[in-house]
Amino acid sequence: MNKHLKPYIISLIKENLTYISILFVILFLLMVSVSVLLSKYSFNSIKENDLVKEVADLNKRVETASSAMADSQNLQQNIKLLDKLIPGTEDFFSIIYALENLSRKSGFQITAYSVDMKNSKVNKLQISISGSGDNESFIKFLKDYNFGGGRLITSDNIELSPKQSGNIKIDLAFYSKKTEVANGTLNFNKNLLDELTKLKQKVDLSYVEASEEASVDLSYPKNTSPF
Amino acid sequence: MPNNCHILSRQLELICVNASTHIMRTKKINLLTDRGDYHRYEKIFYWIRIATIALAVITVLVVSVFFIMLSVQNSRIESLLQQKKQLLLSLQDKNDVEAKIGFIQNKYNSLKDFMKDDAHSLPYYNLLQSALSSSTESAALKSFQISKTRDVTFVVSFLSIEQLLSFFKFVESEDFLKYFEKISLKSFSIAGASQSTNLKYELSFNARFLEINE
Numbered sequence: 001m002n003k004h005l006k007p008y009i010i011s012l013i014k015e016n017l018t019y020i021s022i023l024f025v026i027l028f029l030l031m032v033s034v035s036v037l038l039s040k041y042s043f044n045s046i047k048e049n050d051l052v053k054e055v056a057d058l059n060k061r062v063e064t065a066s067s068a069m070a071d072s073q074n075l076q077q078n079i080k081l082l083d084k085l086i087p088g089t090e091d092f093f094s095i096i097y098a099l100e101n102l103s104r105k106s107g108f109q110i111t112a113y114s115v116d117m118k119n120s121k122v123n124k125l126q127i128s129i130s131g132s133g134d135n136e137s138f139i140k141f142l143k144d145y146n147f148g149g150g151r152l153i154t155s156d157n158i159e160l161s162p163k164q165s166g167n168i169k170i171d172l173a174f175y176s177k178k179t180e181v182a183n184g185t186l187n188f189n190k191n192l193l194d195e196l197t198k199l200k201q202k203v204d205l206s207y208v209e210a211s212e213e214a215s216v217d218l219s220y221p222k223n224t225s226p227f
Numbered sequence: 228m229p230n231n232c233h234i235l236s237r238q239l240e241l242i243c244v245n246a247s248t249h250i251m252r253t254k255k256i257n258l259l260t261d262r263g264d265y266h267r268y269e270k271i272f273y274w275i276r277i278a279t280i281a282l283a284v285i286t287v288l289v290v291s292v293f294f295i296m297l298s299v300q301n302s303r304i305e306s307l308l309q310q311k312k313q314l315l316l317s318l319q320d321k322n323d324v325e326a327k328i329g330f331i332q333n334k335y336n337s338l339k340d341f342m343k344d345d346a347h348s349l350p351y352y353n354l355l356q357s358a359l360s361s362s363t364e365s366a367a368l369k370s371f372q373i374s375k376t377r378d379v380t381f382v383v384s385f386l387s388i389e390q391l392l393s394f395f396k397f398v399e400s401e402d403f404l405k406y407f408e409k410i411s412l413k414s415f416s417i418a419g420a421s422q423s424t425n426l427k428y429e430l431s432f433n434a435r436f437l438e439i440n441e
Contacts, residue, residue, distance in 0.1 A: 008265055016272045023279040030286045037293040044300045051307040058314035065321035068328055075327050082334035086341070124344075142349045152338060154345035156375040160352060161368075175341045179333045192335060 078196050081203060085152040090125055090176040098149030098174075099129065105148055107137035108168075116171065125174045132167055145172070147202040346375045351436050354406060355381060362397040365390035369429065377436040380413065385428045394430070410434035 013020070068075050087094065103110045109132050116126040133141070138160065145153050154173045318325070352371055359366045369382040385391040397403055404410065411433050418427040 009268055012268055012272045016275060019272075019276045019279045023275065023282060026279065026282045026286050030282065030289065033286070033290050034293075037290070037297065041293065041297060041300065044297065044304060048300060048304050048307065051304060051311065055307055055310050055314065058311060058318065061325065062314055062317050062321070064328060065318065065324045069321065069324050072324075075324070075331070078331050079327055079334075082331060082338065086334055086337055124341075139349065142352075146342070146345065152341055154341060154375075155348070156344050156346055157372070158346045158348035159370065159372040160348065161370040173341075173344060175337075177334075177337050179330055179337065192332070196331070196335070 077200075081196070081200060084150055085147065085199075085203065086179075087151075087176050088178045090174075094151055095125070095127065095174050098151040098153065100149075102141060102145055102149040102153075103131070105144055106133075106141035108133035108141035109137075111167075119171075123175055123177045125176070127172050127174065128169060129172055130167055130169050135161075138168060144202075147199065150203060151175075344375055346373045347377075348373050350439055351377065351379065354436070354439065355379075358403055358406060359383065362403065363390065363394055366394050373436075377408075377438065379434050379436060380431065381434070382429055382431045384418070385430075386426075388428060391428045391430070406436060408435040408437050 084094070099110050099113065102108070110129050111131055113127050113129040116128050119126040131138075131141075142158065142160070145155070147153075152175050154175075155170055156173070158170065348371075351373055355371065356368060359368055365385055365387070366383050367385075369384045371379065371381045373379045383394070385394060398410075413431040413433045416429045416431070418429055
């Protein structure tokens with residue numbers, strides 16, 4: 001049977017050889033072009049998505065910088081405030097001032113203080129204070145001690161009693177940190193501004209204002225070409 | 228000699244006629260028996276021709292669509308690159324402000340980190356005081372110690388055993404337990420046992436507060 005079919009199949013193949021060749025060529029071209037174009041499209045999509053993110057970040061940075069420029073006085077005040085709360089280098093004068101300030105504000109008399117070098121670290125100075133006062137003044141001290149003195153103060157363990165009086169000992173920590181200027185996306189949003197406004201209400205701003213111009217190192221890597 | 232030639236040519240003629248008759252007969256027979264198959268194969272080749280044309284059209288369409296999509300995409304990328312260039316140029320003038328913002332942001336982040344070292348004693352103290360005063364007038368907070376991990380030890384004192392028993396009911400209620408991650412009774416003591424007139428019952432608790440947002 002096959003022996004008899006062969007001649008006209010061969011003849012049909014010969015007749016349609018052009019079509020068959022074109023079919024294979026087109027199939028090959030279709031596969032190659034679709035795979036090349038698809039990979040190009042997906043590569044471009046990734047590039048486009050990255051660019052969209054970059055542009056959004058840059059837009060945010062420009063908006064942030066523009067709005068901050070519009071309120072440069074507030075910006076400068078915030079820098080001073082934060083640099084007073086956490087100075088770049090430790091400053092014993094401001095520690096003493098902060099303790100006196102707290103003592104005056106709360107009525108809790110700080111009678112002695114000693115530096116606890118054992119528990120101090122590079123950015124954290126541990127100070128043990130002794131003080132006297134009634135329960136009310138101690139509660140007021142506890143209310144204000146974080147920011148009220150003009151320096152950031154924390155205490156990781158506090159004991160109090162409603163009827164306490166006499167000599168009270170409390171361990172306080174003061175902080176200093178040299179701050180690097182962030183490079184890249186800034187997140188200076190309204191929440192941060194609100195938080196800073198709240199913070200200003202807790203801090204003795206007169207001390208911040210009266211202090212000398214903040215000698216804050218705001219050096220940043222300058223890029224000559226933006227691209 | 229001419230006669231011989233004539234005979235030879237006649238013989239060749241006959242052979243050719245016989246051969247052509249044989250060939251014609253063979254073809255005729257094949258076409259008659261395999262016509263169905265021939266049509267089937269011809270149909271297959273017909274569809275191959277149609278498929279080739281259709282595939283060519285599809286290929287042109289697909290490639291065109293891809294080219295259009297790519298050119299649209301490229302124009303979007305070009306526009307984004309232009310935007311990026313403009314924004315970077317505009318940021319060049321604002322380097323100082325950005326440095327200040329970066330400084331504020333970093334300082335504030337440090338401040339938040341450092342504040343994690345604080346026990347936040349007063350809000351938790353006030354919370355416990357208000358919880359106790361809402362339960363019973365008789366419970367008095369004698370001492371309160373809290374760490375930065377919100378672990379607290381507190382002592383509550385009572386003047387009578389009835390007050391103490393009524394406080395136990397409160398301690399086990401949801402109104403009191405809602406403030407704590409965990410709480411356990413550390414000790415029970417009777418102060419002033421030698422002077423029977425001024426007995427004080429004291430309960431000491433170990434607990435951990437749930438974090439509160441100040």
